[in-house]
Amino acid sequence: MDRLFECVNCKLNLCQYLFFHRQEILKWNGWGYSDTRFLFNKKGQAEFTGKRYRLSGMIIPALQNWFEGTFGASVQHKSPAMPILTSSAVQPPTLNEAFVDELKSTGIPCSHDAEDRVFRGHGHCLHEVFALREGKVGRVPDIVVWPNCHNDVVKIVELACKHNVCLIPYGGGTSVSSALECPPEETRCIVSLDTSQMNRILWIDEKNLTAHVEAGIVGQELERLLNESGYCTGHEPDSMEFSSLGGWVATRASGMKKNIYGNIEDLVVHVKMVTPQGVIEKGCQCPRMSTGPDIHHFIMGSEGTLGVVTEVTMKIRPMPEYQKYGSVVFPNFEQGVACLREVAKQRCAPASIRLMDNEQFKFGHALKPQVSSIFTSFLDGLKKFYITKFKGFDPDRLCVATLLFEGDREKVLQHEKQVYDIAAKFGGLAAGEDNGQRGYMLTFVIAYLRDLGMDYYVIGESFETSVPWDRVLDICRNVKARIIQECKDKGVQFSPLSTCRVTQTYDAGACVYFYFAFNYRGLSDPVHVYEQVEHAAREEILANGGSLSHHHGVGKLRKEWMRETISDVGMGMLKSVKNYVDPKNIFGNRNLI
Amino acid sequence: GKTRALDPMLKKRDDFEDILEERRNSSDLKYALRCYTPVLYKGVTPCTSSMLKSMVLQSDQLHYVINQVSKETGKATDDIKEEASAILEEMAQCLQLSTVRFFAFTLSKAFKTLFRSICVNEDGIQRLQQAIQEHPVVLLPSHRSYMDFLLMSYILYTYDVALPVIAAGMDFMGMKFVGEMLRMSGAFFIRRSFGGDKLYWALFSEYVKTMLKNGFAPVEFFLEGTRSRTSKSLTPKLGLLNIVMDPFLKGEVFDVNVVPVSISYERVLEETLYARELLGIPKPKESTSGLFKARKILSEDYGSIHVYFGQPVSVRSLAQGKVNRCQFNLVPRHIPRRPSEDIASFVNDSAYRLVRAQEENMVLKPWVLVASLLLQYHHQNQAAGQKRGIALGELTAQAVWLRDLSRQYGAFLHWPDHIPPSEVVSSSLTLHRGLVRICEDKVQLAVEQGFSVAPEEELLSQAVILLSCASYRNQALHVFVRPALLALAIHTASSNQKQEVFNSFSFLRNMFSNEFILCPGATVQDFEEACYLLVKTGALQFTQQEVLVTERGHRTLAFLSTMLDPFLQGYQVVCRFLCEEATETLTEKQFIPAVRKFIKKLLLAGRLRYMEVLSSDLQKNSLAALLRLGAVRKMKGTPE
Secondary structure, eight states: OOOTTOOTTTTSOHHHHTSTTGGGTBOSSSSSBTTOOEEEOTTSOEEEOSSSSTTTTOEETTHHHHHHHHHOOOTTSOOOOOSSOOGGGSOOOOOOHHHHHHHHHHTOOEEOOHHHHHHTSOOSOHHHHHHHHTTOOOSOOSEEEOOOSHHHHHHHHHHHHHHTOEEEEESSOOOSSSTTSOOTTOOSOEEEEEGGGOOOEEEEETTTTEEEEETTOBHHHHHHHHHHTTEEOOOOOTTTTTOBHHHHHHHTOOOTTHHHHOOHHHHEEEEEEEETTEEEOOSSOOSOOOSSSOTHHHHTTOTTSSOEEEEEEEEOEEOOSEEEEEEEEESSHHHHHHHHHHHHHTTOOOSEEEEEOHHHHHHHHHTOOOOOOHHHHHHHHHHHHIIIIITOOOTTTOEEEEEEEEESHHHHHHHHHHHHHHHHHTTOEEOOHHHHHHHHHHHHHHHHHHHHHHTTTEEEEEEEEEEEGGGHHHHHHHHHHHHHHHHHHTTOSSOOEEEEEEEEEOSSEEEEEEEEEEEOTTOSOHHHHHHHHHHHHHHHHHHTTOOSOSSSOOTTTSGGGHHHHHHHHHHHHHHHHHHHHOTTOSSOOOOOO | OHHHHHOGGGOOOOOOEEHHHHHHHSOHHHHHHSOOOOBOOTTOOOOOHHHHHHHHHTSHHHHHHHHHHHHHHOOOHHHHHHHHHHHHHHHOOOOOHHHHHHHHHHHHHHHHHHOSEEEEOHHHHHHHHHHHHHSOEEEEEOOSSTHHHHHHHHHHHHTTBOOOEEEEEGGGGGSHHHHHHHHHTTEEEEOSOOTTOHHHHHHHHHHHHHHHHTTSSOEEOOTTSSOOSSSSOOOOOOHHHHHHHHHHHTTSSSOOEEEEEEEEESSOTTHHHHHHHHTTOOOOOOOHHHHHHHHHHTOSOOOEEEEEEOOOEEHHHHHTTTOOGGGGSSSOTTSOOOOOHHHHHHHHHHHHHHHHHHHHTOOBOHHHHHHHHHHHHHHHHHHTTOOOOEEHHHHHHHHHHHHHHHHHTTOOBOOOTTSOHHHHHHHHHHHTTTTEEEETTEEEEOOOOSOOSSHHHHHHHHHHHHHHHHHHHHHTHHHHHHHHHHHHHHHHSSSSBHHHHHHHHHHHHHHGGGTSOOOTTOHHHHHHHHHHHHHHTTSEEEOSSBEEEOTTHHHHHHHHHHHHHHHHHHHHHHHHHHHHTOOTTOOHHHHHHHHHHHHHHHHHTTOOSOGGGGOHHHHHHHHHHHHHTTSSOOOSSOOO
């Protein structure tokens, strides 16, 4: 199967490299692989380096124009990052000697090397990455441990309780909720529990179509290994190259293809979690139970505040026979949303269906790699002519839905027709597989693009929400407008990029994703401005009936809104669970509540 | 920071341009037929008047209410739909450019004969243009004359600004032809009262919201609900303001811009009409022929009009921190709900702020000051039994004194400084010659005495003059009301202790809050503002504990408290009436005639100083205040 993000030289096992020094293969102050980045070459053309992605090694001719035009930025104005981490920037570790001694006697690997600690002291929020690029390091874990299996974790948690140290579980490090940040007020020794060595599939049960997997495995590895046996989980969050199974469970993750496979809560059959009170798990592997509140729902979304997820039994599916991308262009966003709503109503959503607004459509267009064949570009031109002129679509209003169909060939084709027929009723025009595929590519390269932006005074971030259908249009309009207004009010000199896509559909609503970026030249404290704008945008989301989060989680970034989100009693419930499970706050990352 | 914010001298206002000047120099026909291409709202969905109607009829809101009404009454939904459609026909505007062009032509002719100039602040127009482009716009003009909305559309047409749709009272529909003409110039008609009629309310609110949300046109209505007969701003009505704020509160639009517009007439066309109405002299029906007759009668000099387009106010910024919009998250937005307490008080506060914004930019002519002085002089003389007027020179000197005072209080006074003050005063006397008499250089109000046989008739004809004059004085009330309340409070307080004075101020302010525009809950701010102004102008001094009137402050304080005297006497006499005459069987309807009779008796007996207390407006306000304060109780359903 052809995957966009597939490693070209995939023979190597990522996890081996993730051992002590992830930073050898991954960036320490940016997104993704060290060998993969966007840059503007000497001719000013954008280039995507490395060999890992489809786009790798290609020239992207339109990107510079789009970039400079959208942000008022210039490839002449660079804001480079600090190339290496100076160890003096890192505070020496506060070690609990007794804990360290006992830990060492267990033989579980650990390290208090500065680079190891810094690497695990952050997620990928803008402020976290921005600080790293400036070489600034705040409170980071004092020691990193690498348990190899469930029993190792049990030992570590026991020792942590015994010596009263703070444990922060660490999976893929892709958090965007400040969940991995060490609470500055924490005075105890902070231990980062890196699950990366617990990365095995322990068994596959073909009768029940389940797999029992260690929680440290990262998404792409899990899929690769299952594919070898002809299976998949179908769970593909945008971060799946790096995020881990345990992280998915701990944050209530959602995958791109949830329409077929479900979100993490639908995929999990059994979970094992080590808490200060002991191990919590169900006594059977049953598909559904009526046994009081589902204890899985205490675990899912607990964001590392209750314990460490060590093993998970997940549903698996035979690999799909056929996969097909597609895209539909709509005259405007309103029509597009109406179409998605109808698709959801008829419950015929493809594996993935996403609607990008006009700005994002243009963004996607700017990412077209240089085409070698004259024929393709001629066709492209023709298509553009057809869409913008012949059909009377306004290029500044039209928007595009990208589609991914999966299943057996015949059904896919049938399904495709059904969806395109619905789209036609809303003025939608099929716009080819390429456009669709490029749309999904955007998902995987967007984080790399943020790093490019940061090299040229542009900072940005994405955030998400879920919202009832009748409010989708309102929330999109208002949040985008709020971002623009707040930027203006906060003294941002250039108009920001403020764009969104409807990225998931449900029976009762949709998930909406916002991208927001601006040129910060002339601002003395760009990150603070950025945070104020994001804060305002979240307030706007909540005022428009959106949720605090659809799948990124709460972490520490969105904690302040939890009470109004789940009510006083709800907070009390969560707190009493925390108090019972972890009275000494061993899992002290202070996320969520 | 605080003093700066309080200092009205720092208010910056735009300059005016006379739009009639060009009309006097170029063809009206060309003007009426010229190219009209206004800038529209950037999110506009182009649609016609009839498309609007069907959008309303097909809205979720209406479906819901129709089903609800059907369940309650047992009527078939189709019948209700038909009913709804008919109501909408009766209500809807059908704005046509051709009609607007017709008005552009005829009004040009009329305006040129009636008025010397129509002055507009062009910067305000520019701000409005900008606002219209960005967000749906609501225009909130002050309401002193029938002419207001035609004038508004005329100005907007002149400046190539999008023409508004205007909420008008049903009474216009009485004038068949005119009603239809107005409809075609953008008016839509609302029944004056539709109490519990769910269907009507749903149609009406949905109609307004649809026009607003789609950016069809700016929505214009009168916050005061009706024309002020007294030239005082009226307590704002909240119904329509609630409706236009709703789309923002529910997130259906990003923001709504509200633009207060202050229309000041140097002479109101309806001047004596209003006075007669307030005195209960039967008013002519609003009929087409009546309007034409009025036009004939009024073919004289009405001076100039000033129209000031205020700063657009963003509803979003008004609501910031005051309303939790999450309250709409748990119920589908199309289900009608009574506004919550925080929204009700938010809308109420906003309404007051907007009326004050109107007041602030009302242009005051020198005559307003002259009329205030003449009224005070008249009552003092009368009390002293003198019948001679005031010497023109003295009047001028006093007017200059009042000019300076009102400027210090931040009045938007149009006093031509390049003309000698005596000429300024003389020319305003000339323009209002119907209200004053000048005899041997002595000026007095044109109150005829001893000519009529019937004393009651004489009383009424005098009252017409006095009430007309009072309506000009009232134009300046918003400038003086806070310091005047303080002056009165100092006068009535039992000591000079600050706390005593504040208590007295607070009582008076509370008492008069149906009478003047005093923002709810702003007692302390109002008190501070009043203190600030009086201290700044050297009339008052504050010690640690006491409030002291300075040597030169006595004149100011006397003038200010005398300004409120008629109101005080009005409230007193209503109380007296209620104590002496009112019985349990007094109905609301009977109240005005009864109290009027009572007052006439007292006036004829020479036991009341101010004829103004005959004003039904004053009487209604005092009853409302007494009801609000719990001094009077309304009993419902008393058996006959």
